Amino acid sequence: MSSAPTVYIILYSLYGHIYTLAKHIQSGLEEQGLQVKLYQVPETLSDDILEKMHAAPKLDLPIITAEELKDADAIVWGIPTRFGSMPSQMKAFLDSTGGLWANGTLSGKPTSAFFSTGSQHGGQESTVYNLIPYFAHHGMLYVPLGFANANMFDNSEVIGSSSWGSGTVSGSDGSRQVSDKEKEIALTQAKNFANVVISMQKGKVTLQQREPSSTESSTQQSSPVVQKEKQVQDQPKTDAPAAPAKEEQTSTKPAGSSTPDHTKANKVDKKEKSPSKCFCM
Numbered sequence: 076m077s078s079a080p081t082v083y084i085i086l087y088s089l090y091g092h093i094y095t096l097a098k099h100i101q102s103g104l105e106e107q108g109l110q111v112k113l114y115q116v117p118e119t120l121s122d123d124i125l126e127k128m129h130a131a132p133k134l135d136l137p138i139i140t141a142e143e144l145k146d147a148d149a150i151v152w153g154i155p156t157r158f159g160s161m162p163s164q165m166k167a168f169l170d171s172t173g174g175l176w177a178n179g180t181l182s183g184k185p186t187s188a189f190f191s192t193g194s195q196h197g198g199q200e201s202t203v204y205n206l207i208p209y210f211a212h213h214g215m216l217y218v219p220l221g222f223a224n225a226n227m228f229d230n231s232e233v234i235g236s237s238s239w240g241s242g243t244v245s246g247s248d249g250s251r252q253v254s255d256k257e258k259e260i261a262l263t264q265a266k267n268f269a270n271v272v273i274s275m276q277k278g279k280v281t282l283q284q285r286e287p288s289s290t291e292s293s294t295q296q297s298s299p300v301v302q303k304e305k306q307v308q309d310q311p312k313t314d315a316p317a318a319p320a321k322e323e324q325t326s327t328k329p330a331g332s333s334t335p336d337h338t339k340a341n342k343v344d345k346k347e348k349s350p351s352k353c354f355c356m
């Protein structure tokens with residue numbers, strides 16, 4: 076693991092504000108020596124509807140697929156607010172990551188996010204609340220911004236951002252552009268996030284050097300589905316049938332006996348052997 080970590084910035088941007096912020100996040104990450112790839116999530120609205128919404132021309136960015144996420148060392152999400160929440164385009168993409176969840180593919184990857192709202196109090200913070208469950212379920216490591224930039228204490232003008240991530244305020248008609256202070260906050264977020272990603276990479280290398288065979292298990296936890304399957308595979312196979320439940324009830328085994336209770340073990344065994352069904356691909 077000698078090359079620089081690769082960060083994916085994955086965004087949805089209808090009027091360009093998130094894209095502008097993304098370019099600053101990208102600069103901040105690259106300044107710290109990271110490789111960055113920008114992607115947009117698939118559009119779910121028809122051209123007809125997009126025209127009625129006065130959407131800007133589609134961004135010239137590759138469209139991300141869930142499968143591609145496995146190649147990212149870290150992921151930063153760019154999210155414009157919709158009714159205090161994330162847009163359905165972003166949610167639809169995140170909902171397509173069930174297969175990755177089942178395999179624990181994203182577990183342990185650092186992640187962060189930045190936001191855009193039309194108004195100052197339009198829900199940058201509530202938007203992130205809808206995002207964090209996805210990170211938690213995947214086992215991703217969410218890195219917030221904190222109050223890491225002095226502009227966040229400046230109340231003399233409208234400034235987007237919160238402790239959860241940098242942000243901009245586009246104005247209700249989209250005419251306000253990302254301000255210099257918001258750009259500075261985005262840069263701070265990117266640099267701090269880059270430091271986390273770099274530190275984690277160094278930690279992984281150190282672990283690899285110490286215990287080469289166990290790096291995988293010590294740095295990345297597999298998902299419950301994978302663990303459950305492994306548990307079933309690892310269980311000793313026995314041809315002995317489970318003892319009848321009646322026997323367990325009438326057992327006269329003395330208290331404190333060190334003899335293993337096979338009756339009980341067999342009962343658990345039987346239960347565990349019915350593999351869980353996964354709702355994902």
Ligand SMILES: Cc1cc2nc3c(=O)[nH]c(=O)nc-3n(C[C@H](O)[C@H](O)[C@H](O)COP(=O)(O)O)c2cc1C
Binds near residue numbers: 093094128155196
């Ligand atoms: C359907 C819809 C719902 C929106 N809901 C909100 C909202 O709840 N709060 C808010 O401040 N802005 C809201 N906006 C404004 C967008 O957040 C704003 O256009 C966006 O952040 C601009 O980012 P972009 O230029 O990257 O598309 C909404 C816009 C649309 C189209």
